[in-house]
Amino acid sequence: MILAPRKREQVLPQPVVLISTISKDGVRNAAPWSNVTPILRPLDEILVVSWLKRDTLENIRQTGEFVVNIPPVGMVKEVMICSKNYPPQVDEFEVANLTPRHSVKVRPPGIDGCLAWVECTLVEEILRQRYTLIIGKVVHLEADDRFFNEKGEMDFEKAKPLSIILGDEGMSFTYSTYSERYANYSEMFLDRSDPAAGQV
Numbered sequence: 001m002i003l004a005p006r007k008r009e010q011v012l013p014q015p016v017v018l019i020s021t022i023s024k025d026g027v028r029n030a031a032p033w034s035n036v037t038p039i040l041r042p043l044d045e046i047l048v049v050s051w052l053k054r055d056t057l058e059n060i061r062q063t064g065e066f067v068v069n070i071p072p073v074g075m076v077k078e079v080m081i082c083s084k085n086y087p088p089q090v091d092e093f094e095v096a097n098l099t100p101r102h103s104v105k106v107r108p109p110g111i112d113g114c115l116a117w118v119e120c121t122l123v124e125e126i127l128r129q130r131y132t133l134i135i136g137k138v139v140h141l142e143a144d145d146r147f148f149n150e151k152g153e154m155d156f157e158k159a160k161p162l163s164i165i166l167g168d169e170g171m172s173f174t175y176s177t178y179s180e181r182y183a184n185y186s187e188m189f190l191d192r193s194d195p196a197a198g199q200v
């Protein structure tokens, strides 16, 4: 079946994060985002795609800082409260009853109860006609130990990081499950060497 343009977005599962920012006047903001991607491996830079009318975008432009919080599936309620289009003077931490978490390298607080907190500074904005691409530098990243195993890998079946599949009139909230297949990165290389292995 050939999908019409307005139905195409549903073929790609997407992560859901909460981006926290503060305005230049100190108002705290939190908003869900799914157009977020790491820029390759390791996660030195991150790409966030934004429509133009977003308080989050305005705050990032004004302060150059943001935190990408990774919510578990249990935070869907907060995610949907933060998705509403409150005016910029509304403190969305208060509205959604979010507990702020002190950030180490940036001013915007992280969100307590999330699985990881990616502190970022604005590197570059690539402005298109109707939307904009924000490239952030990851300046600090912490994760909740309780959801990481002895090897330092996320126990995603316990953590249940939130994702979505878009539909016609709404979105289904989802989370990952293990397919019983693990592949070492070295499998991708004919000589079994991974150029990124051992990078700190």
Ligand SMILES: Cc1cc2nc3c(=O)[nH]c(=O)nc-3n(C[C@H](O)[C@H](O)[C@H](O)COP(=O)(O)O)c2cc1C
Binding pocket: 016, 029, 030, 031, 032, 033, 034, 035, 036, 049, 050, 051, 053, 054, 055, 056, 057, 079, 080, 082, 083, 084, 085, 086, 164, 171
């Ligand atoms: C699951 C989910 C994912 C979203 N992803 C994006 C996104 O990638 N880019 C975007 O511009 N808006 C996205 N939105 C919409 C914003 O979260 C919404 O417009 C929010 O009110 C923006 O808040 P702000 O104006 O305080 O920044 C998403 C909403 C939801 C519920």
